[in-house]
Amino acid sequence: MFNINYRLFQQKAQMNSYLFLCLTCLNPPAKIRLYLILAGGGFIVNYIKRDLEDKILSLSKEYSCLLITGPRQVGKTTVLRRLMTPERNYVTLDDLEERRMAKNDPALFLQVHDIPIFIDEVQYAPELFSYIKIAIDNGAAPGSFWLTGSQAFKMMELAQESLAGRVAILHMPGLSQHEIYGSGQNMPFTVDLTALKMRKSIGAPVNMDGIYERIWKGSLPGYVSGKFTDRNVFYSSYVQTYIDRDVSELVALVDKLQFQDFIRAAACRVGQMLNIHDIAQDVGVSDDTARRWLQVLEKSDIIFYLRPYSNNLLKRTIKTPKMYFFDTGLVSYLTRYTSPEILQNGAINGAILENYVVSEIIKTYHNAAQDCLLWYYRDKSSNEIDMVIENNGQLHPLEIKRSVNPGSELVGAFSVLDKGSVPRGKGALICMRPELSAINADNYTVPVWMI
Structure with a gap:
């Protein structure tokens, strides 16, 4: 067992100049002492290599x-x-x-x-x-x-x-599911069949239970890596540190308990079109205060928005953005879901899955140092598309569903993009299906684990 761990230590140490220097210069007994010290300090088990x-x-x-x-x-x-x-x-x-x-x-x-x-x-x-x-x-x-x-x-x-x-x-975003569970080189997500087939080799297949476990655990290295094991203490400390340092610097004389309630009210609305008035009412602040506090959450990378897609030929589109959190583990903590199983059957199970997929797609671009042109679509006739990616001069519509066997009717709204000035490309249903498949020649079904 020691030999296996020591070889792992050697491999990991080659990624760090200090440790590599130690390994090449020290005699075997000294190397072993260094190994024991670092293993006791968590070096071996706590670090996850980053795509950046x-x-x-x-x-x-x-x-x-x-x-x-x-x-x-x-x-x-x-x-x-x-x-x-x-x-x-x-x-x-x-x-x-x-x-x-x-x-x-x-x-x-x-x-x-x-x-x-x-x-x-x-x-x-x-x-x-x-x-x-x-x-x-x-x-x-x-x-x-x-x-x-x-x-x-x-x-x-x-x-x-x-x-x-x-x-x-x-x-640098939180850990991506590719960094935590996958292998090989990160690739920005695209709706290209060749690229999708390549993604099969770098992802880690998992069923619906496994996806919700990933969602519940979140993407912060301190908890995911096992460095800290008490999830409630970890996220409670994270929120308090964030409010004490970032929020207090950006907002003068903020009521810390009220701001924590505000973050929780926002977390209950992930994946929804932003309604500032409703959030303000939940917390008992004015709409202007809620608007300023949302700006603080966005500036400090707690939340982000998907803007609605529109162009000069699509005049009946909704103008309101949709709100998401960068870390679904934080959402699960704030909304008081105490296990992946309860979350999977809870009221926000569909919205938090959408949040997870959107944030994971964005991470694939951040980790490749590329911009991601990503929107959602909704018009006054209730046509809605969860995501629209613009890539290589084409619009690629994406729909997110918890279903293992989604029906072809779920891509019906994709055709509304044909009225725009940018041509529509291939689309995809991102779902719980275990393997890559297709609805028809123009639309694929992509497992969540492949993102």
């Missing part, structure tokens, strides 16, 4: 500055610390002394800390961006600056203002 790793390394050879954005606790710091080489300095602005120097004297901060440098939680000192720009303009080498930030909108705004054309920006 290769992209991070390749872009660091081209850009002087790399910015990783994403929600809290999705693994930004963990990934970059594993990828960094010994000569790179690491500074976190969670350290109040470092933060004070970065804000009050950014020039001194960059003199004290040599490049290449990894600055964690850089959103706390936006004053650094102008000085990083100066360093890049003065010839900073590729890979000189690695930055992370938990407020994606704020980070994008700062980077575009100060570092336009000088920074590569990547968004």
Whole structure:
């Protein structure tokens, strides 16, 4: 058993420069001691390789500055610390002394800390961006600056203002089902038969029970990896930390208990068209307050929206967006579903499945550093399509169902896209069917596990 684990340790250590150096330089007894220390600390069982790793390394050879954005606790710091080489300095602005120097004297901060440098939680000192720009303009080498930030909108705004054309920006979502359960290289989801067949080799087949277990567990590495085992404590701490740090910074004098109720009210409406008034009434705040708080949730990557698809030839479309959460485990916790089995039979089982599919499709694009043109469709005649992907100049309609054997009538609304100015391509029913199949020549049935 020890030999098997030690070989696994060797394989994993090759992905980390520090450990690889130790393995090549230490004698066998010392290697064994290092193995035991790291195994006891959870190194072997807790890390899940991320699809963005290769992209991070390749872009660091081209850009002087790399910015990783994403929600809290999705693994930004963990990934970059594993990828960094010994000569790179690491500074976190969670350290109040470092933060004070970065804000009050950014020039001194960059003199004290040599490049290449990894600055964690850089959103706390936006004053650094102008000085990083100066360093890049003065010839900073590729890979000189690695930055992370938990407020994606704020980070994008700062980077575009100060570092336009000088920074590569990547968004790191929570773990995808490909990262947790699959194998091989990540591929952005497309409704192309050849690509769909290839997805069979990188996914992990599972039935409906297994899908809802994945939905219930969510995508945050701390819980999925087994580092933390008490789910209620984990998500409770996550929500409290988020409110104490991000929300308190973005909203002055917020009532923390009321804001937590607000997040729960939003979670009960995943996959639905946004109704700000209903959410506001549930919590007892004004519509304007609810609107501002939703903006906070969006800015901090807790929620996202699917906008309705429309063009100049489709004039009767609904204008209201649909709301989703990035992490379905957080939704399950907030809506008080205590097990995957109860969730599977609960009132939101269809909506949270739709949330899961939409977020997983978006992750396949984020993890390939590509944009995803994704909408939903609904018009005043009640024609509705769960998702519409625009790819290679065509619109691909997608419908999401819990059924194992969905009927052909479920793709009937797809033809409404024929009235638009962009041609309709192949469509798909994403469902619980165990294998890839087809309804007809123009529409496939795709298992949820293949996303």
